Amino acid sequence: xxxxxxxxxxxxxxxxxxxxxxxxxxxxxxxxxxxxxxxxxxxxxxxxxxxxxxxxxxxxxxxxxxxxxxxxxxxxxxxxxxxxxxxxxxxxxxxxxxxxxxxxxxxxxxxxxxxxxxxxxxxxxxxxxxxxxxxxxxxxxxxxxxxxxxxxxxxxxxxxxxxxxxxxxxxxxxxxxxxxxxxxxxxxxxxxxxxxxxxxxxxxxxxxxxxxxxxxx
Ligand code: G3P
Numbered sequence: 001x002x003x004x005x006x007x008x009x010x011x012x013x014x015x016x017x018x019x020x021x022x023x024x025x026x027x028x029x030x031x032x033x034x035x036x037x038x039x040x041x042x043x044x045x046x047x048x049x050x051x052x053x054x055x056x057x058x059x060x061x062x063x064x065x066x067x068x069x070x071x072x073x074x075x076x077x078x079x080x081x082x083x084x085x086x087x088x089x090x091x092x093x094x095x096x097x098x099x100x101x102x103x104x105x106x107x108x109x110x111x112x113x114x115x116x117x118x119x120x121x122x123x124x125x126x127x128x129x130x131x132x133x134x135x136x137x138x139x140x141x142x143x144x145x146x147x148x149x150x151x152x153x154x155x156x157x158x159x160x161x162x163x164x165x166x167x168x169x170x171x172x173x174x175x176x177x178x179x180x181x182x183x184x185x186x187x188x189x190x191x192x193x194x195x196x197x198x199x200x201x202x203x204x205x206x207x208x209x210x211x212x213x214x215x216x217x
Contacts, residue, residue, distance in 0.1 A: 001174065001175045001179060001180065001181065001182055002023035002024065002052070002180065002181040002182075003022065003181075003182065003184075003189060004022075004023060004024040004025055004026050004052070004053070004055075004161065004181055004182070004184075005021075005022055005025050005026070005184070005185075005186055006025075006026045006027075006031070006163065006165070006183040006185050007027070007031055007034075007035075007185055007186055008027045008032050008034065008035035008042050008046070009034075009035055009186070010035075010042065010045055012186040013025055013050065013186075014049065015186070016186060016189060016190075017049060017050060021189060022050060023052045023181070024050065024053040024055075024081075024181070024183075025046050025050050025052075025053075025054045025055065026054075026055040026083070026105070026127075026163065026183040027039075027043065027046075027054075027056055027057065027083075028057045028083065028107070039056065040073075040076065043056045043073070043076050043077075043080070044077065047076055047077035047079055047080065048077075050079070052079065053080075053103055053105075054080055054081065055080075055081045055083040055105045055107075056073040056081075056082065056083060057083035057084070057107065058070050058073065058082065058083065058084055058093070061089060062089055063089040063090075063092040063093050063096075066084055066089060066090065066093040067093050067096050067097065070082035070084065070093055070097045070102065070104075071097070071100075071102075074097070074102045079103075080103070081102075081103035081104065081105045081124060082097050082102055082103070082104050082105070083104075083106075083107050084097075084104060084105070084106055084107065085106075085107055085108045086106050086108050086109050086114045086117070086118060090106060091106070092121075094106055094118065094121040094122060094123050095121045095122055098121070098123065098124065103125070104122070104125070105123070105124060105126075106118035106121070106125070106126050106127065107127040107129075108129065109126050109127055109128045109129065110128065110129060110132070110143070112146040112147055112150055115128065115147040115150065115151075115160075116150060118158060119151060119157075119158040123158045124159065125158065125159050125160075125181065126147065126158050126159070126160055126161060127162075127163040127183075128143050128144060128147060128160070128162060128163065129163050129164035130143070130144065130162055130163065130164050130165055130166075130174075131164035131165065131166040131170070132164045133164075134166075140164070141170075141173045141174070141177060144162055144173075144174060144177050144178075145177040147160050148160060148179070159180035160178075160179045160180050160181070161179070161180065161181040161182070161183060162174040162179040162181065162182040162183070163182075163183050165182050165183065165184035165185075165188055166188065167188065167191075168188065168192050168194070170188075171184060171188065
């Protein structure tokens with residue numbers, strides 16, 4: 001499973017990228033707001049050191065304006081994936097931009113039927129939002145499994161990009177049900193290394209090592 005980082009925080013992306021943990025980046029208008037940066041400028045900076053897909057989202061609601069915004073975002077770098085919402089105008093935009101050879105990430109997906117439409121419109125990525133389904137007491141992971149089955153039934157090549165990932169459990173479950181990509185905030189990616197028994201075991205090793213009185217260097 002590929003790891004995308006869900007942030008427009010350049011320092012946080014660099015830190016994970018140096019560890020080889022970054023296969024791509026996703027941003028959205030809320031994350032651009034949080035970064036306090038200009039969308040074109042910060043996206044260009046991210047693309048200067050991330051070679052995988054970098055999603056940048058349009059903000060128009062009508063297809064003709066979305067297409068114009070998407071083309072402008074795609075000019076930033078060849079690895080831009082234009083992010084569009086799962087509306088009819090977004091799907092129209094997806095079809096036009098993907099026919100032009102641009103990567104398109106269709107976002108705000110909350111049902112298997114929406115995912116089917118995005119695949120038929122030529123989406124490179126479909127972004128089902130796990131955490132937000134969990135928020136309303138639905139099981140976001142069921143949606144990932146349903147989309148996986150549907151795409152496999154018909155050989156759709158659209159990649160399932162599990163989004164709105166909030167916990168380490170979400171990450172493991174996405175990998176188990178076969179998401180192609182997961183995108184998570186840097187804090188969630190870092191938390192994957194944590195285990196209470198790792199901490200406990202290391203603590204015991206350090207105590208015992210001190211008692212040996214030895215040094216390696
Ligand atoms: O990738 C989508 C993500 O940014 C939304 O996450 O936690 O706001 O639902 P969240």
